[in-house]
Amino acid sequence: MAGIREMKKQQTRKAIMQAAVRLFNDKGFENTSIEELARAAGIGKGTIYSYFRTKSDILHAFCEDELVCLHQELTTHADQELPFLKQMVAIYMTEFRMITENREFGRLFLQQTAFPRTVDLKKHRENEDNYFRLLFPLLEKAQERGELRKDIELLSVTGHFYGLYLLLVSAWFTGWVTTDEAESTLETLFRQALEGLQPHPASTSAEGKRHA
Amino acid sequence: MAGIREMKKQQTRKAIMQAAVRLFNDKGFENTSIEELARAAGIGKGTIYSYFRTKSDILHAFCEDELVCLHQELTTHADQELPFLKQMVAIYMTEFRMITENREFGRLFLQQTAFPRTVDLKKHRENEDNYFRLLFPLLEKAQERGELRKDIELLSVTGHFYGLYLLLVSAWFTGWVTTDEAESTLETLFRQALEGLQPHPASTSAEGKRHA
């Protein structure tokens, strides 16, 4: 009877996640203890650790679920006819909004995502795969439409955009960029990355000095 | 007598730092307790907290000292006649090497530097100021030599390079890039950022398809 156990496990996992979302929102991540969370989920403290390796793993699992949803929604519903630049801004701004919605959530999530512990790498890889599966088609289309060089690996291209996204978020956390400025900042950075930072050779060099 | 106190404080601070470097190197950051560290420095546990706000602050202070030294050394001794691209690669690779020398040191340092807590922002700002003071002259020289567009704010330019640096480090932590590959990867990314990701308009568009 391949089921009673498996069903209970799913239930318990869900109970933990639900209690976590509620408590973390009510009192914040730091102010919620594992014992409290266990009580709220109707289980013992130790049990939590057979579902999640650490406290922040719980937060992390929640963020990842949300992000996967958002990504999927975006790329299936996104306007494929928009200029490539706009598409990329739309995608990363969605991610940005989710991350910055709750400062502490976002900070912990990013710290783990950008600079993960060796031990967390396996999960990380899955997420990266998803990420590439979603972005590559867009990049290929952009190449076909002549909006993107064909002599650069797609992996590099995603790197450039992801790097600038990390920069934006970092700038937000350090106060350089406010929530309101974020979108236009990101668009500017992305445009500059597409155009290049060095003056255009020959014919276009004059154009490069537009707004001094 | 404006001194006995101040002198002792400097001594104590140095003692803590020295003990920390030794213990963290011997047994690792996680495996060294504050109590141990206090004993090694010949002071009481509580005293440490009147010099450093948290345990990782100690690590952080050490990393920052090192980085400031490195930066200063680099920009004063750097070969000003090297192409701009090479200069930037040299600077960020030095930072990269320091960060990746000890995985755990680097991870904690970056997590705090890129995505700091609100409470740590003040110190952070100082470091950023230093960073800009060192980079801006190089960028201005590059602009004069025609290696860099003049219609982009220098702040944005540093952003682009810093973003790619963050990307490189992130890629190292996630295993995408090995220590050996780092330098050539960074150089490629920086070159692409300078050239731009989109095909060059008109005259240069054919050239853009060099290595498919």
Add this chain to the structure above:
DNA sequence: TATAAAAGTTGACTGCAGTCGAGAATATAG
């Protein structure tokens, strides 16, 4: 030099993340 105020030090104490062995619940075998 005596005394009060300020600054610095201390380790016992608190609270919490994460462990572990004992025991309950479920599955499997005879």
Add this chain to the structure above:
DNA sequence: CTATATTCTCGACTGCAGTCAACTTTTATA
């Protein structure tokens, strides 16, 4: 249905980061 193996659950326990009120040392004042 009973016996045994396996998997899951639990909370008492451990170890450590960080606090705090009592205490010590330095400085300021007279």
